[in-house]
Amino acid sequence: MTNHETGFAPVNGTELYYERAGSGDAVVLLHTGNGNTTIWNGQFEDLAEDYTVVRYDCRGFGRSGYPDEPYQSADDLAALLDHLGIERAHVIGPSFGGRIAVEFAVLHPARVRSLLLAAPVSREHEWTDEVNTNRMAEEDLIWAGDDDKALDISLGSWVAGPKRTLADMDPTLIARLRITATAGYDRRRRTVAETGNEPDELELVPNAAERLGSLQVPTLVLIGGMDQPDAIEIGERLARDIPGASAEYIDDLGHMITMERPEEFLQKARAFLAEAARAEAAR
Known part of the structure; x- marks a missing residue:
């Protein structure tokens, strides 16, 4: 891996921790809702052999700043790319990161x-x-400080399915x-203790669903057959409503x-990135 850079970018009144490595077309790796940059360990380094890869902690996560005023995650990403001198990028988002990726595409399509x-x-x-019942039970346990039981619910619901x-x-x-x-639980509790605010309570979320039809970028939605029915439904809707998008089902994930089979995901990501680059060159 070459040119590995770490730092804190001043972004919209806070600082975002980021890492950048490699050279070539830019690829942004977003993280999951209970994650941070470390969920990409291994894959980050692999992709950096052929791309300029950026991973970062979203506001309120990992080593990035606390949210203390209204913010929009998509605008934070745009400002981070400005700081890094990156005009355009391929964006990869799992779970929560997928939500941010779609919002970024809607608000900053170019x-x-x-x-x-x-x-x-x-x-x-x-x-x-x-899902709502499990989420409320998990929340009660988080604020009671019983992380083990909270994680049993969260991982059972979202990882095992x-x-x-x-x-x-x-x-x-x-x-x-x-x-x-x-x-992530510790970070949430510290954020509330120091600012009085939950990170997501201050987040401004655009109604991306109404604007999906405006997107004009190659899009692949990966759907796990073992996932929550809600998540499967969301993936199918995005694949249906984003023009030209395709869905790929992985029945046993x-x-x-x-993260379940990172090497397999890398193969799919590399194939998709290469195909997207070819399609762009042909236009």
């Missing part, structure tokens, strides 16, 4: 070369009672996710498509 969405979620989606149990999952993956998610 800056997106392609979208690769892995089990994306959406703020506009009406979640089922089961409705068709598997945590015992079915790779224990190394589960251990890694527990570390990352526990750090769940929500954490990028």
